[in-house]
Amino acid sequence: MTAAPSSGVFRKARADAPDGFFAREAAGLDWLRVPGGPRVVGVSDVGPGHLDLERLSPVAPTAAAARTFGAALAVLHDAGADAFGAGPGPAWGWSGTADGWFGPLDDPLPMPGGAWRSWPDFYAEARLLPLLDQGRARGVLGDADARLVDAVCTSLPRLAGPAADDEPARLHGDLWSGNVLWADGGRAADSGQSPPPGAVEAVLIDPAAHGGHRETDLAMLALFGAPHLTEILAGYQEVHPLARGWQHRVRLHQLYPLAVHAVLFGGSYVSETRSLLAELAA
Template identity: 45%
Template sequence: MGSVAARVAELTGREVSAVASLGASHEWRLYRAELADGTPLFVKALPEEARGMDGLFRAEALGLDWLGRSFGSPVPEVAGWDDRTLALTWVEERPPGPEAAERFGHQLAAMHLAGADAFGASWDGYIGPLPLDNTPRSAWPEFYAEQRILPYLRRAADRGALTPADVRLVEKVVDALDHLAGDPEPPARIHGDLWSGNVMWQDDGATVVDPAAHGGHREADLAMLALFGLPYLDRVRDAYNDTAPLGAGWRARVPLHQLHPLLVHVCLFGAAYRTMVLETARAALRV
């Protein structure tokens, strides 16, 4: 704890009075730090034995700063970071409610509408502990195929979680992307890993955490919210549509956008998610 307190003090330039462990997530450890004036911070720290993720907190800090530059952006502020530590403003979560859900829908739409220069980002990304290729591209189907589907499809196959027949099915989706993608959309400023666990409800909306932020397709964030269920999701989507109407056929494209996070889950957690990947690929091809 002492080393965490010292690092937070150095990063923030402020005295730390207490640090409490909150457990772990993937390879990093989580803490609640309290500054001398009583201000709480949320801290992530990589232990010394963790290797190969030196860009992890850089990607999150840059992504949060970028998302935070959109109007009304629902993200925590970065209090300080280095390669081994990330300190954020503490977010006190509230119970979800319909009014907060509607406000969140408007917030999410405003964040997306802030836009991006290209599909991708100027920094190397991460999704959880896995590297995320953010090399900018001008066309979404090419970006989604080469940097979101195929790298994780290969990784999942290499670890034996998907069979050659499984791989061929997903490759059919890749081959049909120009047809499946719908009308072209400009790059949106997206969270990139927006499952329900990364939505922290507030009285007046929500704060979103743990981003894999990049310029992407805005339907990806909404599809991710639906993947594992979000309270009042219909209210969120209706409010989103009021601010930034979704393109024709968006409902049919939900499985297409869910394929990437499901492949990431296979890479992280194994064949337990194989059936979901296959069902989602088949659903994507039925457009």
């Protein structure tokens, strides 16, 4: 994120961005604004090659703010989606396909969207199998990896356990710790409320918003170590208790983002992905 010409905004820019890239992100941010949900970074302008966002003043996170964020995240997830794979539509300023992107600004991977009735089908057909094709095209994944991916996809109804029948949640979709900014200013920008002095609030940025499984966002927070994660989870469960055995499914939901890192960056991410695939396929 780089400073825009105006001192009041930050500008994300890429002259050769994929068609609709920034408009889809802006629509996703708008889709994530729900009453009682987390604060979402404000959008001031969007064009084919840029997205202008409100300037935030970062502060250190606190345990209390993390617990509040967890509760608000549960409210966001409970806002739901039309289907697994569905995303923001015309009501949120997006008239393109349900597809999106996942990954860094300079090399985002296409992320299929659509409408799936079950999460196991969605995870297999819209996440793991397309990513396998992307990995093979880049020479990162091979035949042995394909056999493991197929085995995991076949086992998804069992691996999902009692959470397999969850309704589609409204996900941020790329909720690693770097996409949760801790800022002062409370909720004034969203609701006109005056926050108490020194208030700390989590602010969502850089989404890959879509309808998915609520455990996916939580697993992403754990993948790279969100601060005060225990408090985030506690706040979440006060609003929406997670299905039995959710702790054992964290690695399942981390498979896709970990494999994305393998495809994009190679290195140790490849061996970590293969190890996780073997673990889940066993």
